[in-house]
Amino acid sequence: MKKLVFTLLFIGVASFSFAQEKYMTRNGNVSFIAEGVVKDGVQAKNDQAACVLNASSGEVVFQILIQSFQFEKALMQEHFNENYMESHKFPKAMLKGKINEWKSIDLSKNGDYKVTVTGDLTIHGVTKKVTENGKVEVRDGKVRLTSDFGVTLADYNIAIPKIVEDKIAKQAKVSLVMALEKTK
Amino acid sequence: MKNWKKIILMAFVAGVIGGSVGLYLFFKPVSSTAKLDTEVRETATVLFQQYSEDENSANARFLGKVVEVRGKVIDIRTTDAGKPALVLETDDAIFGVLCELEDEKAAKSLQTGSEITVKGVCTGMLLDVVLTRCVIL
Structure with missing residues (x-):
């Protein structure tokens, strides 16, 4: 059953689109x-972020494992997983959406495009509708997606104890870089 | 009077020790996986199969654990951030066990097709089952 869910989620961003062109990475960077x-x-x-882009529709899915985040300090990593993100309970985060300007993007020639992505962002078991800015770079048939955006921790029920509230921002600055290649 | 001096001295020593331990724990870097004890041993095929069949029970067994995995290297790659990683073969036609290596030089001596054992921390499953901070045994 789980296998089927993964297959539908990633390989078929749209369930009818098996014949359509897709771009993918399993080693994307999120910081x-x-x-x-x-x-x-x-x-x-x-x-180890995974991303699949449906080149026909501009639909895109990003997914990450929370425990794959690597900190320099061991105690910080432990608190992040156990106290704030509860990664045993909520092991993944996901953004499933669509690149709004997809029709204006030409994958057959090199170019840079400023875009917006609208979709559902799920973190810590909470799903919110978001629209974020990003960039699509097309280089020699490869597609690079980048985006910088803010995540307000309280929106996703991530509670910060009073004792450390001066040390942790209310809004995390998130950056993602996905170098996608056409699936074979 | 002597008792007061002793109490102050003991409180000072306890403060210094407590502070030192606190600072050590606060600044302690994430340990190399090579120094951590293995909690679970499994083949790449069985690890992937267990995640495919029942992700929740596989997470209960593997998530956050130091896992030793044996399998055949089918791909040696570089992450988008330039870190070395390898993929171990499973019964799945496309995906496997993705291992991000701790040591950037470790992948240089590897060849696809070789049977190896990798020790890393299991962080769950996306397309592949993912192990981070891996060392090759």
Whole structure:
């Protein structure tokens, strides 16, 4: 059953689109900085993000495993997983949406495009409708998606204890870089 | 009077020790996986199969654990951030066990087709089952 869900989610961004062209990565990079007033190095990187883009429709799915975020400090990583993100309970985060300007993008020649993505962002078990800015770069048949956006922790029921509220920002700055290749 | 001095001295020593332990724990970097004890051993095929069949029960067994996985290397790649990674073969035609390597030089001596054992921390399943901070045993 789980296998079927994964297949539908990633390989078939749209269930009818098996014959359509898709671009994919399983090694995308997502990083965040959530430093508060007191600078304490609250930042982490995740190099195992998965992303599938349906080149016919502009539909796109990003998915990450929360425990794949790597911190420099062991205690920070432990608190992130156990206290804030509860990663045993909510092991994944996902953005499923559509690139609004997809029709104006030509994948047959090199170019850069400023775009917006509208979709559902699920973090910590909470799903919110979002629209975020991003960029699509087309280079020699490959597609690179980048975006920088903010995530307000309270919107996703991520509670920050009073004792560390000066050290952790209310809004995390998230960056993603996805180098996509056409699926064979 | 002597008792007061002793109490102050003991409180000072306890403060110094407590502070030192606190600072050590706060600044302690994430340990290399090579130094961590293995919690679960499994083949790449069985690990992937268990996640495919029942993700929740596989997470209960593997998520966040130090796992030793044996399998055949079918792909050696670089992540979008430039880190080395390899994929171990499973029964699935497309996806496998994706292992991000801790040591950037470790992938240089590897060849596809070789049977290896990797130790890493299991972080769950997306397209592949994912292990981070891997070392090759």
